[in-house]
Amino acid sequence: MTTTLSMEHPAVNEAHRPALAPLQVPERLLLGPGPSNADPTVIAAMHRQPIGHLDPAYLAMMDEVQELLRYAWQTSNSLTYPVAGTGSAAMEATLANVVEPGDRVLVAVKGYFGHRLVDMARRYGAEVSTITKPWGQAFSLEELTAALQTHNPAVLAIVHAETSTGVRQPLEGLGAACHAQGCLLITDTVTSLGGVPIFLDGWEVDLAYSCGQKGLSCMPGISPFTMSPRAEEKLAQRKTPVTNWYLDASLLRKYWGSERMYHHTAPVNLTYALREALRLLAEEGLAARWQRHQKTAAYFWDSLADLGLTCHVEPEFRLPTLTTVRVPDGVDAKAVSRTLLHDYNIEIGGGLGELAGQVWRIGLMGYNSQPEKVDTLLTALGRVLADQA
């Protein structure tokens, strides 16, 4: 007996069949806005076969990742897990879950990612209002509180660490102001988690998101997300289902919680990586990690003066993870970045939006927050600027 079936099928079209050599990838020092270089231990963690997304060993790993994320964010939120996508998916997860059509959403815009929040909130049917600041500045608590009273939103969204400007937005007191009027607080911690002090519960933040490839020294493709009991309550009381199936926390909680109900096939190898990245963070300790970032950044800022360069953001609001450096008059910003990449294998970022052509964006995040990386960059940058002059 045989069950072999005939394999008759039309001829295969060879038009799109390139003959390629095995993968080659240049080795870069990633000092832009992200991705940053991963910790070698984290890269090695991925170098394994996957296991099943319902394997007992994987389920145990999920619990570890959740607990480590709570430490990193300083929260006790039960719903704390990584989204199986990049940071923008985790951003969308916050809005998709708590915004219902007609909800008033206030976005405090002071850079590119504030605009992205506006775009996303509108897609989910929110009536969006905004307050704005020039790119490079932060809001005061008074300004935010006044806007809450004016707009009376159901949700306020604000970026803690604006990747487009290098600004750290102080958040102390904002959660309490939101909750005094029944508003939820969403906070973008993409460029702060693992590098800058964050106290989600202390600040009464309701929803937050981040990414793997910056302060955590992990890879892009897996992105922390958390929501508070208050945010869970709004989700539970929705009149309409969450439009976004993939990011629906009411489904995902059944996979991440005790039910272990299949939802999607987890990005297993990225979970290995994130688990190790968060373990290394817990080993180093948050206070030591934050101190390291602050010290490396201060060394960088001081050293910039030797090249005659200045920072775009005032020291008080400057992110240690990402610095916007002013492009001197007469210097071609893009040509400098291109030369750094081609001749020195160093990636830095350019300005976005209001800051296009005016700044470079330089990240010293996670594994790359080391004075040796600062020296490598400044030596190369000094040469490139001298050549251009």
Next chain:
Amino acid sequence: MTTTLSMEHPAVNEAHRPALAPLQVPERLLLGPGPSNADPTVIAAMHRQPIGHLDPAYLAMMDEVQELLRYAWQTSNSLTYPVAGTGSAAMEATLANVVEPGDRVLVAVKGYFGHRLVDMARRYGAEVSTITKPWGQAFSLEELTAALQTHNPAVLAIVHAETSTGVRQPLEGLGAACHAQGCLLITDTVTSLGGVPIFLDGWEVDLAYSCGQKGLSCMPGISPFTMSPRAEEKLAQRKTPVTNWYLDASLLRKYWGSERMYHHTAPVNLTYALREALRLLAEEGLAARWQRHQKTAAYFWDSLADLGLTCHVEPEFRLPTLTTVRVPDGVDAKAVSRTLLHDYNIEIGGGLGELAGQVWRIGLMGYNSQPEKVDTLLTALGRVLADQA
């Protein structure tokens, strides 16, 4: 001068700071519905530092991946790229882009993933109608054509390879029937791409999606997606924006196309892996790859008889990538799976939905489509069944 700022902050809460040992992961032979084991070359490809998502080397790799995906799917669709998420995200990408509120969507349901399509289509505002088949059967072209005439949908969604039942749904002629009445055809190829003959253009399929971790021998977390010019036309004529920002093809085309406009930070290491997985497929050649899967499956099906086991699906509609094996009377299906995992490090899947407790789901996909894997499984399964008897 120094710009070092004081690092005063509240005390760090140590409650969620577990002290964990370095990651340990069991080595499993993954013969369930997925993830399947990755090709070792693919795993090695990930073992590199990331590079930037706008690095010229990364942009060149994106072009390679797109072209290789066109070969794998046998399509010339310009919009062919991997989604930065798992297969369910790619599934959602098809519906999210072409379904507008009020659109009639017909779903041909013959297993778990048909129901998932229904759920997702409703979330995007579709008026969904369904036709159904018992789990384990396929639709005939006549049944599908009749349903198209009855329901006159804007979109028909159907699963090519039902991961919950092991059924291969013939698709020849269906696209033409859809297009004769202005309907788009969405096809789930999650468990067929890279293992089962597919001719997207030959079959006039408009939108398709798949995953990394099955026939492609890659990792979960990056998932092929494609849409035809006809589907692009419907996207272009939408009256409402795509609700789902992350999966909006009108934004993503600007990143994957010549504009190279930043959208999200790509899952760089998974792209390394997918590029290598697709390169290996192109090297082997589609016809040879399909033949290998068919031969390995036929060997497996023949060998099952030696253990007194039978298949749930008729040979004509049986997937070579995933077989549903009937659980003999009196055998505890879950106990068998558990023992295989714990004592032999072999993962197989259980039945879902209508088939819960009635079948095991056994995958022989991509790298694991080898007669040696069949022998390993059947030796272990024989012992476990003998012990249970």
